[in-house]
Amino acid sequence: MPSEIVEEYLEAxxxxxxxxxxxxxxxxxEHLKVTPASVSETVRRMEAQGxxxxxxxGRGRGPAAxxxxxxxxxxxxxxxxxxxxxxxxxxxxxxxxxxxxxLVRRHRLSERFLTDMLGMDxxxxxxxxxxxxxxxxxxxxxxxxxxxxxxxxxPHGHPIPDADGRIRERKLKKLSECGEDERxxxxxxxxxxxxxLQYLSSxxxxxxxxxxxxxxxxxxxxxxxxxxxxQYALGREVASKIWLRKK
Amino acid sequence: MKEFEEVSRLRERTDHxxxxxxxxxxxxxxxxNRLTGMGVLTANYPGMTVGVNLGxxxxxxxxxxxxxxPGTYALGAVSEDQLVARRxxxxxxxxxxxxxxDATNLARNLYLLLQVLDLEVPAVAALNLVDEAExxxxxxxxxxxxxxxxxxxVATVATRGDGLDRLMKEALELAHSPREFFPVPFxxxxxxxxxxxxxxAEAGRxxxxxxxxxxxxxxxxxxxxxxxxxxxxxRGREEASGLLALVERKREEIxxxxxxxxxxxxxxxxxxxAGSIVEAVxxxxxxxxxxxxxxxxxxxxxxxxxxxILAAVLVAVFAALFFGGDLLARLFGELWATLAAGPLERAxxxxxxxxxLGTAVKWGLVDGVEAALSVAVxxxxxxxxxxxxxxxxxxxxxxxFLTDRVMHHLGLHGRAVIPLITAAGCNVxxxxxxxxxxxxRERIIASTLIVLIPCSARTAVIIGGVSRYAGWGYALxxxxxxxxxxxxxxxxxxxxxxxxxxxxxxxxFPFRRPAAITVLKKTWVxxxxxxxxxxxxMLGGSFLLGLLYGSGWVxxxxxxxxxxxxxxxxxxxVAGLALIFAFLRKELALQLxxxxxxxxxxxxxGGFMAPRQIFIFALVNAVYIPCAATFxxxxxxxxxxxxxxxxxxxxxxxxxxxxxxxxxx
Numbered sequence: 001m002p003s004e005i006v007e008e009y010l011e012a013x014x015x016x017x018x019x020x021x022x023x024x025x026x027x028x029x030e031h032l033k034v035t036p037a038s039v040s041e042t043v044r045r046m047e048a049q050g051x052x053x054x055x056x057x058g059r060g061r062g063p064a065a066x067x068x069x070x071x072x073x074x075x076x077x078x079x080x081x082x083x084x085x086x087x088x089x090x091x092x093x094x095x096x097x098x099x100x101x102x103l104v105r106r107h108r109l110s111e112r113f114l115t116d117m118l119g120m121d122x123x124x125x126x127x128x129x130x131x132x133x134x135x136x137x138x139x140x141x142x143x144x145x146x147x148x149x150x151x152x153x154x155p156h157g158h159p160i161p162d163a164d165g166r167i168r169e170r171k172l173k174k175l176s177e178c179g180e181d182e183r184x185x186x187x188x189x190x191x192x193x194x195x196x197l198q199y200l201s202s203x204x205x206x207x208x209x210x211x212x213x214x215x216x217x218x219x220x221x222x223x224x225x226x227x228x229x230x231q232y233a234l235g236r237e238v239a240s241k242i243w244l245r246k247k
Numbered sequence: 248m249k250e251f252e253e254v255s256r257l258r259e260r261t262d263h264x265x266x267x268x269x270x271x272x273x274x275x276x277x278x279x280n281r282l283t284g285m286g287v288l289t290a291n292y293p294g295m296t297v298g299v300n301l302g303x304x305x306x307x308x309x310x311x312x313x314x315x316x317p318g319t320y321a322l323g324a325v326s327e328d329q330l331v332a333r334r335x336x337x338x339x340x341x342x343x344x345x346x347x348x349d350a351t352n353l354a355r356n357l358y359l360l361l362q363v364l365d366l367e368v369p370a371v372a373a374l375n376l377v378d379e380a381e382x383x384x385x386x387x388x389x390x391x392x393x394x395x396x397x398x399x400x401v402a403t404v405a406t407r408g409d410g411l412d413r414l415m416k417e418a419l420e421l422a423h424s425p426r427e428f429f430p431v432p433f434x435x436x437x438x439x440x441x442x443x444x445x446x447x448a449e450a451g452r453x454x455x456x457x458x459x460x461x462x463x464x465x466x467x468x469x470x471x472x473x474x475x476x477x478x479x480x481x482r483g484r485e486e487a488s489g490l491l492a493l494v495e496r497k498r499e500e501i502x503x504x505x506x507x508x509x510x511x512x513x514x515x516x517x518x519x520x521a522g523s524i525v526e527a528v529x530x531x532x533x534x535x536x537x538x539x540x541x542x543x544x545x546x547x548x549x550x551x552x553x554x555x556i557l558a559a560v561l562v563a564v565f566a567a568l569f570f571g572g573d574l575l576a577r578l579f580g581e582l583w584a585t586l587a588a589g590p591l592e593r594a595x596x597x598x599x600x601x602x603x604l605g606t607a608v609k610w611g612l613v614d615g616v617e618a619a620l621s622v623a624v625x626x627x628x629x630x631x632x633x634x635x636x637x638x639x640x641x642x643x644x645x646x647x648f649l650t651d652r653v654m655h656h657l658g659l660h661g662r663a664v665i666p667l668i669t670a671a672g673c674n675v676x677x678x679x680x681x682x683x684x685x686x687x688r689e690r691i692i693a694s695t696l697i698v699l700i701p702c703s704a705r706t707a708v709i710i711g712g713v714s715r716y717a718g719w720g721y722a723l724x725x726x727x728x729x730x731x732x733x734x735x736x737x738x739x740x741x742x743x744x745x746x747x748x749x750x751x752x753x754x755x756f757p758f759r760r761p762a763a764i765t766v767l768k769k770t771w772v773x774x775x776x777x778x779x780x781x782x783x784x785m786l787g788g789s790f791l792l793g794l795l796y797g798s799g800w801v802x803x804x805x806x807x808x809x810x811x812x813x814x815x816x817x818x819x820x821v822a823g824l825a826l827i828f829a830f831l832r833k834e835l836a837l838q839l840x841x842x843x844x845x846x847x848x849x850x851x852x853g854g855f856m857a858p859r860q861i862f863i864f865a866l867v868n869a870v871y872i873p874c875a876a877t878f879x880x881x882x883x884x885x886x887x888x889x890x891x892x893x894x895x896x897x898x899x900x901x902x903x904x905x906x907x908x909x910x911x912x
Binding site for chain 1: 320321323325326351352353354355358436437438441472473475503504505506507508510511514515518545548550644647648649651652655660661685747748749750751752753754755
């Protein structure tokens with residue numbers, strides 16, 4: 001059984017990794033609020049335990065850039081879709097990944113419990129869950145899940161892995177690839193241009209908003225999309241930044 | 248406040264100042280026009296082209312100044328509309344903000360209302376388009392809406408003027424007792440509010456001067472959203488470094504917690520509140536069958552019928568310009584000639600004689616005004632009416648949708664169609680209109696293309712010169728060549744300039760019947776801008792020409808032009824002179840040609856220039872260097888580099904094409 005510190009690391013690497021970016025030591029240090037020196041020490045220990053792999057700077061550069069520009073995979077596409085070894089920085093081994101998913105499941109279940117059952121606010125629930133996740137036994141975890149009715153997501157909307165550590169795959173599709181009359185829920189909007197993101201937000205083209213494609217102009221023309229009470233013409237390149245979750 | 252003098256003056260001569268704000272197309276302008284009638288002023292912030300309309304009205308014996316802020320979806324800094332609307336509230340500090348809500352799309356409209364309330368300004372809501380909403384089967388519980396918002400809410404139908412009296416009454420009441428304004432406070436998610444409180448406290452501690460004196464909560468929200476203007480204003484100050492560092496930490500934290508940018512998270516919170524309000528106050532109907540307006544949208548955006556309609560509309564626009572403009576041109580020309588020109592000319596001659604100065608003044612005053620009346624005014628005015636009609640029916644939206652893909656090849660998106668069409672009227676407002684485009688790259692491409700699009704002055708040369716003396720076939724060929732040129736230049740620039748075209752995002756409205764008063768007002772406001780920019784240059788330019796002509800210097804310039812004009816372009820050197828002076832006003836090219844023709848005693852252009860020469864002349868005139876007014880506005884909008892580069896490139900292009908035409912023909 002790994003130590004609580006190692007568990008925190010596993011969780012952090014899993015979370016940062018599933019954002020689709022490389023997990024460097026400095027990012028990890030920043031996220032865990034510890035010094036880079038102690039990160040490097042712990043990572044080495046974890047490597048020895050067969051939980052992570054570490055690729056330092058300068059190796060595997062080209063392919064890593066590819067996996068980044070792929071974008072669009074926060075939780076929709078599980079990160080094991082990607083060849084992990086091609087990533088730069090710290091990556092989880094199969095064993096590490098399994099452990100991490102269990103922890104994430106316990107954390108998110110605890111959050112649900114604290115907010116839904118005990119009425120705690122999100123911030124507080126998150127802090128408490130950080131402590132609880134390390135203490136739950138598989139049995140408590142199972143009963144908690146049953147009590148909560150096996151929820152899919154935590155209060156923040158992140159997916160809760162199932163008992164086998166699988167994240168129920170949700171079908172994500174770029175809005176630009178949808179045909180007429182297709183509908184779905186916006187899962188996320190890629191954030192390359194903050195101005196565009198803010199503008200789309202003010203129009204109500206936000207995550208969790210339902211949209212319907214009304215018209216698709218031929219020859220790669222724009223899409224006419226219905227959202228809220230209004231219709232918007234969106235150019236292809238804008239629509240390709242919007243990920244839809246199909247029902 | 249100095250930069251916004253019109254508003255302060257309006258404030259001084261009225262008892263109260265109210266500002267109208269609302270989403271685009273909610274009937275805000277209709278409401279404004281209903282309230283204020285025809286006497287409208289526009290005020291522009293320095294460096295901004297989106298104007299604020301000012302009007303006055305009287306209610307219950309009090310004079311009320313009304314600001315019509317640009318239609319906007321949000322009070323951010325993302326577009327110029329948003330910035331101007333926000334400044335209209337923060338800087339002009341109206342006594343009451345009247346926010347106009349669209350009952351058919353209440354949630355998105357409440358989003359703006361929540362932003363207004365975050366700024367803690369006294370506000371009254373007008374729920375407009377209630378008739379439209381009822382037709383769709385949506386009823387709104389006003390009592391409940393008032394309960395939830397805590398601000399006065401009045402149902403209105405602006406097109407009929409329903410509810411306006413009550414609206415004004417509520418607004419005035421609030422203006423009289425601003426202290427009795429108790430909106431329901433809205434809170435976002437607990438963790439966001441906690442971050443906001445911390446940032447607000449830090450802002451207070453740091454002792455920075457808070458931009459526009461907004462409440463510290465609003466400042467904290469704006470900084471969290473990374474609002475460009477506010478972040479920029481705060482960043483300049485040394486004492487703010489701690490504050491900005493805190494904001495960055497909080498943004499990171501929010502991203503970690505919510506998995507999204509803080510701006511998105513806050514927007515989601517606002518939409519969450521707006522959505523729950525709508526749920527409480529509205530019963531949504533099923534929505535009726537496709538209306539006339541929606542069917543029109545379908546026809547106009549369908550690739551087959553849409554292109555046909557577009558072609559038909561363009562033909563109609565040119566026909567209207569051709570006939571309508573021509574009619575007005577003759578009318579104004581005749582009127583001026585018979586009523587004013589004669590006496591004025593005699594007066595000038597009597598006062599200044601027939602010397603150099605007399606000639607110059609006569610050219611500037613008499614001929615300059617006549618040129619303005621017979622070329623600029625009729626064509627530009629006609630064009631603006633057409634433009635307002637196209638805009639107000641919603642047809643330009645369809646065109647933007649239809650042409651988005653094509654425009655993409657030129658490095659632009661669908662919305663750029665609007666300034667490009669404007670350019671056919673006058674390049675000056677078109678260059679200003681490129682502000683609807685979001686990136687500098689797009690603005691450079693669009694401005695360059697605009698300069699190449701024949702404005703009404705060049706159209707006057709083409710129609711009045713080429714079509715008249717060389718036949719309409721030549722005129723058509725010329726338009727075709729210019730069209731190809733614009734396309735080629737767009738394709739090339741899109742290849743050459745670094746970067747990518749950005750995307751189209753535009754709300755689409757069903758077609759509507761335009762209101763005559765709004766169309767006229769819009770036309771007038773734009774036309775006035777044109778007159779103020781262009782007329783001084785026209786008169787000054789004519790004066791200068793008169794000076795050169797009267798002193799005889801003009802013909803001394805002829806000799807050095809000979810090689811280029813006669814050998815390379817194959818046109819008389821004197822026509823080259825006309826081209827050079829046409830920098831001042833493009834239609835001068837034709838007028839000077841007439842004058843020179845008279846001077847060489849051939850009486851008409853046809854007498855000393857062959858059709859092909861007139862064609863080359865008009866081609867060069869259409870392409871080479873933007874006119875002085877366009878040059879000036881380009882300089883102001885895009886900087887000297889772009890202006891000089893575009894000018895040099897167009898001169899080269901014009902010479903190249905003119906020379907080629909000379910070789911081929």
